Amino acid sequence: MSNGNKKPVYISFATQKGGAGKSSFTVLAASIAHYLLERNVAIIDCDYPQLSVANMRKRELENIPKNEALKKLAITKFSEHNKSSYTVETSTTASAIETAEEIAFKQKNLDYIFFDLPGTVNQSGILNLIQQMDYIFAPLSADRTALESSLSFLLMLRQFEEIKSYAFWNMVDGREKTKLYDAYNKLLAEYNIPILETKIPYLLRFRKDAIDYSREGIFRSTLLAPSYSMLSESRVGYLCDEIFEIVNK
Ligand SMILES: Nc1ncnc2c1ncn2[C@@H]1O[C@H](COP(=O)(O)OP(=O)(O)O)[C@@H](O)[C@H]1O
Ligand SMILES: [Mg+2]
Numbered sequence: 001m002s003n004g005n006k007k008p009v010y011i012s013f014a015t016q017k018g019g020a021g022k023s024s025f026t027v028l029a030a031s032i033a034h035y036l037l038e039r040n041v042a043i044i045d046c047d048y049p050q051l052s053v054a055n056m057r058k059r060e061l062e063n064i065p066k067n068e069a070l071k072k073l074a075i076t077k078f079s080e081h082n083k084s085s086y087t088v089e090t091s092t093t094a095s096a097i098e099t100a101e102e103i104a105f106k107q108k109n110l111d112y113i114f115f116d117l118p119g120t121v122n123q124s125g126i127l128n129l130i131q132q133m134d135y136i137f138a139p140l141s142a143d144r145t146a147l148e149s150s151l152s153f154l155l156m157l158r159q160f161e162e163i164k165s166y167a168f169w170n171m172v173d174g175r176e177k178t179k180l181y182d183a184y185n186k187l188l189a190e191y192n193i194p195i196l197e198t199k200i201p202y203l204l205r206f207r208k209d210a211i212d213y214s215r216e217g218i219f220r221s222t223l224l225a226p227s228y229s230m231l232s233e234s235r236v237g238y239l240c241d242e243i244f245e246i247v248n249k
Helices: 022-036 052-066 068-080 096-106 126-130 144-157 178-190 228-234 236-247
Strands: 009-013 041-045 087-090 112-116 135-140 164-169
Touching (some): 009 022, 022 052, 022 112, 022 236, 052 068, 135 144, 135 236, 144 164
Parallel strands (some): 009 135
16 A cells, blocks of 8 residues: 555564663654654554553543643644654554555554564564664663663674664663773674764653653653653653664755
8 A cells, every 4th residue: 555655664673672762762752853854753552461552642642631741742742743642543553554555544644653562572462563663762771681682683683684683772871881892892893793972871751651750751651752851861852863864964
């Protein structure tokens, strides 16, 4: 099925590991693109049974109207900018591409579709789906076993020559030596795995919904734009600058 226009770019934050930040960055990047960069996005949540993104959207739809400040923010956003929230759809991995094509058929102006994939490549259908991605961004954390599994995932992606894949450091502990990261970066360079420059620190606010931090500024939300101060403090703004520069090349 063709939408008669351009095909949206398929992007996934993926690794073989759970708890790496895949769903968090899916939401952050999608919201930055949609609410701050004037792009049009959709998310397809294929990570059953967690469905972190779909459940976050559900929680937000329930909770934001109960919080006066957030409600006001949401109303202003959607009426001033004349832009609605983006679609969050759930799908099995087997039918995710079909779901994406249906969404793109209905929303002709879509720029990006983000796929939140399960953290395993052993499940049937996942490799087939991964092959359809244009870009994969793999969050890495600097412990040995996590790194080994991420590395094997990134090397596995090599067989799909059309996918452009990049790694980036997440959950960087301020106490860890930059030397350690330099050593790991060298290792990744030896394998020719491109790594983004921005390192994302370990920050507690990743663990909370927008409603928990409404006073300090919005961070991770499927309905509201992250605040500029949060984006700079968390460095997620810089990371997404790098990501969208790559994707828009
Ligand atoms: N940089 C970070 N600092 C602190 N917590 C983080 C960071 N990145 C992700 N997290 C948290 O780690 C947990 C797992 O992240 P999540 O995005 O759900 O990972 P995945 O989708 O890969 O399983 C979540 O509670 C998330 O909020
Ligand atoms: Mg997840």
